[in-house]
Amino acid sequence: MTSETPNLPTPDQIRRSPKVLLHDHLDGGLRPGTIIELAREAGYENLPETDADKLGIWFREAADSGSLPRYLETFAHTCAVMQTKAALTRVAAECAEDLAEDGVVYAEIRYAPEQHLEAGLTLEEVVEAVNDGFREGERRAKANGHRIRVGALLTAMRHAARALEIAELANRYRDNGVVGFDIAGAEAGFPPTRHLDAFEYLKRENNHFTIHAGEAFGLPSIWQALQWCGADRLGHGVKIIDDIEVAADGSVKLGRLASYVRDKRIPLEMCPTSNLQTAAAASYAEHPIGLLRKLHFRLTVNTDNRLMSGTSMSREFEHLVDTFGYSLDDMQWFTVNAMKSAFIPFDERLAMINEVIKPGYAELKSEWLFQQTASTSGSVSV
Secondary structure: OOOOOOOOOOHHHHHHOOEEEEEEEHHHOOOHHHHHHHHHHHOOOOOOOOOHHHHHHHHHHHHOOOOHHHHHHOHHHHHHOOOOHHHHHHHHHHHHHHHHHOOEEEEEEEEOHHHOOOOOOOHHHHHHHHHHHHHHHHHHHHHOOOOOEEEEEEEEEOOOOOHHHHHHHHHHOOOOOEEEEEEEOOOOOOOHHHHHHHHHHHHHOOOOEEEEEOOOOOHHHHHHHHHHOOOOEEEEOHHHHHHEEEOOOOOEEEOHHHHHHHHOOOOEEEOHHHHHHOOOOOOOOOOOHHHHHHOOOOEEEOOEOHHHHOOOHHHHHHHHHHHHOOOHHHHHHHHHHHHHOOOOOHHHHHHHHHHHHHHHHHHHHHHHHHHHHHHHHOOOOO
């Protein structure tokens, strides 16, 4: 394969490719039909639509506002129906099933336990219900011929004051389904430094954490997440582009923060479609991922909220293939980056890369090469 004949994947090959997802919210990925059924069971009468197709459209349109605070408002409905053990387990199981069907082989799914206590559950009961759901989803996926492993990230809401409590909860369950910690919510006015006690605790415990930063606020948010808090990864991080200058002649100059992020190989959890919805990027073509890929930042591709964005990992890669001409080699690069950046032990990450991801892409590349050869020779109709 040469640069003149890139191995551009078809939509079917994208779907079948092994993918790794690091940034996906449990309460942002429900099936519309499940929301309707759970709302009926819970007596929740505030849904804007009671038809599954129309409800799915409503979520996408409501989220497509260009405002992060407005985008976050859509979660009031999903969280409202996720207040019992049964509901949490069902949502988590369906999440794992849906991702596996889309070719995801490893996923870290984040949620905020503090948002699921309205019906009397304890924080521990929330975590255990979600863990049960992920394990059930993994079993169902295996029965359907798919392989997936799901780890949980416990999220604290940055506008609240429970970060240390949630960090301690994440540490207690770190060997039982939970792989790390996160903070989320509106960035403006709620800097990560408000939760330094939680991050200091996690560092003392040698635990992993990511921080939503550089999505809606900018470079100070990224700087604080890294230099004050010590984040292992950056959730989104698209605003790092503000520290990169591109001259008229095409030459590129990195500022000190951008250089630090690249030099230290700090993973950026890019979510292209979501970033367009929240106005962190104007279009796929203008999304920073294009330039950052050329500059070899540690980039990963993610969904953020599959329901609100009407997306999946396959759709995210389809957009990137269509926009930037990314090949199977590029897809493998993004996927290996994500697996390298996961919060599970090194030997387990390496096994996933060498035993699942690389063989999966090798098979797809061989398939592509055969199709191209056959098409050129005319010996086989493809």
